[in-house]
Amino acid sequence: MIFDKKILLCVTGGIAVYKAAALTSKLVQAGAQVKVILSESAEKFVSPLTFQALSRHEVFTDTFDEKNPQVIAHIDLADWADLILVAPATANTIAKLAGGIADNMITTTLLAATAPVWIAPAMNVHMYDHPAVKNNLAILAGYGYQFIEPSEGYLACGYVGKGRLEEPEKIVELIRAFFVNDERKQLTGKTVVVTAGPTREKIDPVRFISNHSTGKMGYALAEEAKKQGAHVVLVTGPVQIAAPGGVELVKVESAEEMFNVVMEWYDKADVVIKTAAVADYRPKISYDHKVKKQAGDATIELVRTKDILFELGQRKKGQVLVGFAAETENLEEYARKKLTKKNADIIVANNVKSAGAGFGTDTNIVTLFKRSGTVTELPIMSKIDVAKRIIEEITSLLKDMGGNGNS
Structure with missing residues (x-):
């Protein structure tokens, strides 16, 4: 599963650089395409020529050394x-990456990366145990x-403890297992946009x-779409929960x-997947300026906001479109109407008055209404398990469409 995979090896300055050279050789022998970036410190341990000979590719060391005018090298x-x-990843480079610093070829490239990034730390045992390193x-x-x-x-350094770069053979096996598992993911190569949370209308x-x-x-x-290999764009209103790792987070208000x-x-x-509870009206x-209270009642005139799901349905060009319907009565009637009116593929409907199904709970009770006419009622389950079932339905639809979606 490593054959012809493109692996970018970023080598930072520590004595374990010699293992990075062996790792390069083993990955190439396994059939991978390997390109190497060396930090300035790494060059003091092993020369770029060594990695060039082992990888059979040009080695990159300087952000400003642009050999090909057709491209920007780090992009x-x-x-x-x-x-x-x-690999190895020094405490210094780990700190730079955590802080978003881009002052060399490696850190600049990583800030532009959308591919999975693996970090293989190597340092003194006490450095590895330092609170700053742990925090980073x-x-x-x-x-x-x-x-x-x-x-x-x-x-x-003479100490005995945790801090040695993992052996090249073990790293190759981990990479091999990653690509095997990646092939099994249902949404690899897909872009999934999820909206979440409320909106605030000022x-x-x-x-x-x-x-x-x-x-x-x-x-x-x-989170579930990310686990299935998708590039996830999470467009979120104001919430108090942490975003899943690895998603592209876009925060909005209105x-x-x-x-x-x-x-x-x-x-x-x-x-x-339109999960967000978008306000139907805005002032x-x-x-x-702050409106001061006055004697008597006050009236706020409201106007309609844009119906995002409706607009998406009108402009659909092969995307799978999933909407949510939070109802308090006539669940099936309203869900079916929404499915047709919004040109959606699935409407996930729930009665927010039902115990365990309202806003803020960790569980949900939903019914899936599909364009095909089928209806699937799910029992009360965690929102994580509900998410898994919805993603399963989406992957099934993509397969029915030939697996292409909009790609």
Whole structure:
């Protein structure tokens, strides 16, 4: 499964650089295409010529050394890779990546990367255990980076403990297993746009119109789509939960902002899942100053917001379109009408008055209404399990469409 896979190996400066040379050789022998970026410090341990001979590719060391005028090297490398591996990864480089610093060829390339990124730390045992390093690793985990834990043993500094770069043979096996599993993922190569949470429609700088949506269902769907290999764009209103690692997060406030972002992505999307509880109305007038209370009642004139799901249905060009219907009565009637009117492929309907199915809960009780006419009622289950069932339905639809979606 490694044959012809494109692996970008980023080598930073530590004594374990010699293992990176052996890793390059073993990956090439396994049939992978390997390109190498060396940090300035890494060059002090092993020369670029060594990696060039082993990889049979030009080695990159300088962000400003643009040999091919047709491309920008660090962008081209980021786009080229199926997998990016930083091995060895020093504490310094880990800190730069966690802070978004781009001051050399490796860090600049990684900021532009959309491929999976693996970090293989190698450093002194006490450095690896330092709170700053632990915190930086946690930040990278939140970005969706994966880690090859260092092994324990005799270190170059003379200590014995955890900090040795994992052996090249083991890393090759981990990469092989990754690509085997990746082939089994149902949404590999697909772009999935998920909207989540509420919107806020501004009355004045201190007041707004919103709803009780917490974003839990949408975030669970984004996480499951990511697990199935998709490039996930999560367009979210204001919520209090952490986004799944590895998704592209776009934060919005109003229905208008959410509409604009979704439309920007629509032509590139294979699947759109409209989970967000978008406000149906907004104040006709939004004040830039706080409106002071006065004697007697007050009236706010409301106007309709854009119907995002309807607009998506009208402009659909092969995308799988999934909508949600949060109802309090006549569930089936309203869901079927929405399915037809919005030109959706699936409507996920729930009665928010049912115990275990409302906003803010960790569970849901939904019924799936499909364009084919079939109806699937699901029992009460966690929102994570509901997300898995919805993603299964989406992958089934993609297969029925020839597996292409909008790709």
